[in-house]
Amino acid sequence: xxxxxxxxxNEACAEGALYAxxxxxxxxxxTPSTEVAEYLARRLPRIGGVILQMEDxxxxxxxxxxxxxxxxxxxTATSGPGFSLKxxxxxxxxxxxxxxxxxxVMRGGPSTGVPTGPSQSDIMxxxxxxxxxxxxxxxxxxxxxxxxxxxxxxxxxxERYRTPVILAFDEIVGHMREKIEIPEKGVLEVENRRRxxxxxxxxxxxxxxQGDVPPxxxxxxxxxxxxxxxxxxxxxxxxxxxPRIHTDELRLIRKVEGNRKDIxxxxxxxxxxxxxxxxxxxxxxxxxxxAVEMARAEGIKAGLFRPLTIWPFPxxxxxxxxxxxxxxxxxxxxxxxxxxxxxxxxKGRCDVQGIFRVDGDPITPAQxxxxxxxxx
Amino acid sequence: MAFNYDRHIRHxxxxxxxxxxxxxxxxxxxxxxxxxxxxxxKDHLALVSGIGCASRLPGYVDWNTLHTAHGRAIPFATGLxxxxxxxRVLVVSGDGDATAIGGNHFIHACRRNIDITVIxxxxxxxxxxxxxxxxxxxxxxxxTTMPFGNIDPTFNIPSLAQGAGATWVGRxxxxxxxxxxxxIIGAIEHKGLSVLEIINGCPTTHGRxxxxxxxTDMLLWMKESALPLxxxxxxxxxxxxxxxxxxxxxxxxxxxxxxxxxxxVERLQKQQEGGGG
Ligand SMILES: Cc1ncc(C[n+]2csc(CCOP(=O)(O)OP(=O)(O)O)c2C)c(N)n1
Numbered sequence: 001x002x003x004x005x006x007x008x009x010n011e012a013c014a015e016g017a018l019y020a021x022x023x024x025x026x027x028x029x030x031t032p033s034t035e036v037a038e039y040l041a042r043r044l045p046r047i048g049g050v051i052l053q054m055e056d057x058x059x060x061x062x063x064x065x066x067x068x069x070x071x072x073x074x075x076t077a078t079s080g081p082g083f084s085l086k087x088x089x090x091x092x093x094x095x096x097x098x099x100x101x102x103x104x105v106m107r108g109g110p111s112t113g114v115p116t117g118p119s120q121s122d123i124m125x126x127x128x129x130x131x132x133x134x135x136x137x138x139x140x141x142x143x144x145x146x147x148x149x150x151x152x153x154x155x156x157x158x159e160r161y162r163t164p165v166i167l168a169f170d171e172i173v174g175h176m177r178e179k180i181e182i183p184e185k186g187v188l189e190v191e192n193r194r195r196x197x198x199x200x201x202x203x204x205x206x207x208x209x210q211g212d213v214p215p216x217x218x219x220x221x222x223x224x225x226x227x228x229x230x231x232x233x234x235x236x237x238x239x240x241x242x243p244r245i246h247t248d249e250l251r252l253i254r255k256v257e258g259n260r261k262d263i264x265x266x267x268x269x270x271x272x273x274x275x276x277x278x279x280x281x282x283x284x285x286x287x288x289x290x291a292v293e294m295a296r297a298e299g300i301k302a303g304l305f306r307p308l309t310i311w312p313f314p315x316x317x318x319x320x321x322x323x324x325x326x327x328x329x330x331x332x333x334x335x336x337x338x339x340x341x342x343x344x345x346x347k348g349r350c351d352v353q354g355i356f357r358v359d360g361d362p363i364t365p366a367q368x369x370x371x372x373x374x375x376x
Numbered sequence: 377m378a379f380n381y382d383r384h385i386r387h388x389x390x391x392x393x394x395x396x397x398x399x400x401x402x403x404x405x406x407x408x409x410x411x412x413x414x415x416x417x418k419d420h421l422a423l424v425s426g427i428g429c430a431s432r433l434p435g436y437v438d439w440n441t442l443h444t445a446h447g448r449a450i451p452f453a454t455g456l457x458x459x460x461x462x463x464r465v466l467v468v469s470g471d472g473d474a475t476a477i478g479g480n481h482f483i484h485a486c487r488r489n490i491d492i493t494v495i496x497x498x499x500x501x502x503x504x505x506x507x508x509x510x511x512x513x514x515x516x517x518x519x520t521t522m523p524f525g526n527i528d529p530t531f532n533i534p535s536l537a538q539g540a541g542a543t544w545v546g547r548x549x550x551x552x553x554x555x556x557x558x559x560i561i562g563a564i565e566h567k568g569l570s571v572l573e574i575i576n577g578c579p580t581t582h583g584r585x586x587x588x589x590x591x592t593d594m595l596l597w598m599k600e601s602a603l604p605l606x607x608x609x610x611x612x613x614x615x616x617x618x619x620x621x622x623x624x625x626x627x628x629x630x631x632x633x634x635x636x637x638x639x640x641v642e643r644l645q646k647q648q649e650g651g652g653g
Contacts, residue, residue, distance in 0.1 A: 024455070024458070024459060026451075026455065045637075045640055045641050045644050046641075046644050046645065046648060048641055048645065050458045050459070050637065052454070052458065054451060054454075054484075055480050055481060055484040056480060058448060058451070058481075059448070059450075059451035059454070059480075059481055059484075060451075061451075062444065062445075062448045062450075062451025062452045062454070062455065062481075063451045063452070063454050063455035063458070064455060065444075065452060065455060066424075066442070066451070066452035066453060066454065066455020066456040066457075066459065067455035067456070067458065067459040068455075069442065069452075069455075069456065070455070070456050070459035070460045071459065072459045074455070088445055088448075089444075089445055089448060092444060092445055219422055219440040219442075219456060219460070220419060220420065220422070220440060220460050220463050221419075222419050224418060224419065224438060224439060224440055224441075225440065225441075226386070226434065226435055226441045226442075226443070227441070227442050227443065228435065228442075228443035229427075229443065229444060229445055230443070237389065237435065238435070
């Protein structure tokens with residue numbers, strides 16, 4: 001039996017990070033994510049870890065990448081405007097293949113927007129926020145317990161695939177308090193990055209002959225290396241030669257896309273015989289579950305598909321779903337972002353209808369039920 | 377005695393990208409001599425940079441090196457230092473990198489007094505992008521984005537650093553090389569945030585557009601304009617124009633950030649052991 005606690009989503013995220021072995025956090029205060037930093041500020045120093053309040057969000061990502069290069073599991077957390085500021089350095093982390101976790105507790109935008117209001121409108125930014133083609137892993141938990149476990153998974157994926165992982169949840173689940181169980185150490189798997197075993201003189205930080213995820217050496221460990229945000233060869237030094245750039249970019253994408261089966265995770269409710277599906281994540285997924293249960297009580301065959309991994313997108317799963325249901329309903333706290341991705345995968349095989357809301361309130365089960373009846 | 381740089385240079389990575397007449401190579405060699413003199417093991421050293429011509433320096437050096445984003449070297453260096461407080465972390469930066477786009481990180485690192493050595497290679501211009509004005513381009517000078525003469529007032533980098541709380545501030549030039557070696561050693565030896573501004577010349581994008589006909593003219597200008605701080609302070613007011621002080625300009629002792637942090641950690645852990653709950 002683990003420890004039972006009554007925690008806020010943001011606090012559960014901090015607990016998840018500690019469970020996963022995070023010993024370095026850098027951030028800049030912003031609603032509605034600040035509790036992640038406040039919780040870790042009380043905990044990290046006691047276990048010898050580092051917590052820094054940096055001068056801004058740009059510096060926060062820089063610091064966690066620096067710490068990760070020195071071998072520490074590291075994380076930052078932010079919201080809205082802060083997430084925008086972090087983008088350039090997130091791209092650095094992706095190109096240089098530095099494991100770390102970036103938490104975005106979504107609030108209304110653009111600009112200062114609605115600091116205390118929930119939102120799911122950063123979800124495309126999670127994929128396309130930094131410039132250039134790049135790999136993205138983004139997880140979208142919906143329950144406090146799930147924020148804990150998905151934070152652990154975010155660290156594991158970051159270590160396994162040597163890349164920044166984005167954990168995106170909305171203000172409602174970030175601030176909601178629920179009972180959670182923190183498992184004993186060892187119950188959940190905790191993974192560590194593959195480090196080199198070759199002699200330092202033979203080490204190449206981006207050696208593709210070692211597989212799509214080459215081993216990563218810690219700074220100061222004797223494996224002297226050069227890490228640059230310029231496109232680089234396997235030895236880490238800049239190259240301008242186009243074939244090299246091409247193959248390297250492809251490897252970066254492949255190491256995520258080629259491992260979709262391992263990375264993609266989702267939950268379903270009563271989906272097997274459903275005629276109408278609700279596709280929803282985060283707080284909208286919670287409403288979706290209620291709506292489906294209400295519909296079933298009225299004899300309507302509705303089911304829920306709730307992605308825990310939103311990027312890479314569950315393309316095949318949604319395509320298969322689209323072939324067997326009449327309609328997919330996509331409730332989201334934006335003016336229509338992830339619905340586009342669902343439409344793209346459904347390819348016209350079924351009706352796809354969004355429910356959008358940006359007035360600061362969640363989409364209610366009743367709203368979704370109404371739509372289920374409309375299309376069903 | 378001829379100095380052997382081979383131990384510190386990455387094989388096969390030269391020639392460097394710097395133009396003929398650029399003074400960055402002088403600083404590069406001075407830095408290697410300083411580290412060799414100090415006998416710092418290569419595995420204990422990290423050299424971090426942002427983006428720009430100056431920021432290409434780490435690529436040539438066989439230490440732990442990190443070439444980050446424009447202006448962001450100091451945050452990455454802060455992460456490295458706090459992750460491994462037992463190691464030495466140096467930053468090399470251009471004037472734009474350190475004081476324009478990276479200005480916020482620069483002043484906050486000074487305030488924090490974290491043990492990082494920040495070397496600002498001031499060539500008075502944005503070299504890499506081809507000669508746009510920087511926060512240190514003298515008023516009146518031509519730059520591609522100030523084609524009628526720069527009207528944008530300048531930063532004095534040592535004053536900026538001192539005002540922001542740096543505990544060691546110095547200035548050297550690419551002309552006064554033996555002094556430069558000693559200044560780099562002093563900056564690295566200092567425990568706390570040290571800022572060393574090194575006056576450099578960019579003949580390609582600054583000098584030749586601003587009445588320095590040859591690279592040598594830029595070095596001669598350094599020779600004539602730089603004065604050791606003690607001599608500078610003795611100048612009568614009417615002789616100050618066009619001169620600048622060099623050497624260690626400011627120094628004080630103050631708690632270093634990583635030491636203070638880990639002292640806090642130790643205190644907390646002792647309390648826990650003591651069952652203080
Ligand atoms: C975010 C961002 N903005 C702009 C640039 C373009 N850029 C590259 S180097 C540079 C200026 C470099 O000047 P300085 O820092 O003074 O260094 P120098 O090249 O003179 O050594 C600029 C503006 C960039 N790489 N990234």
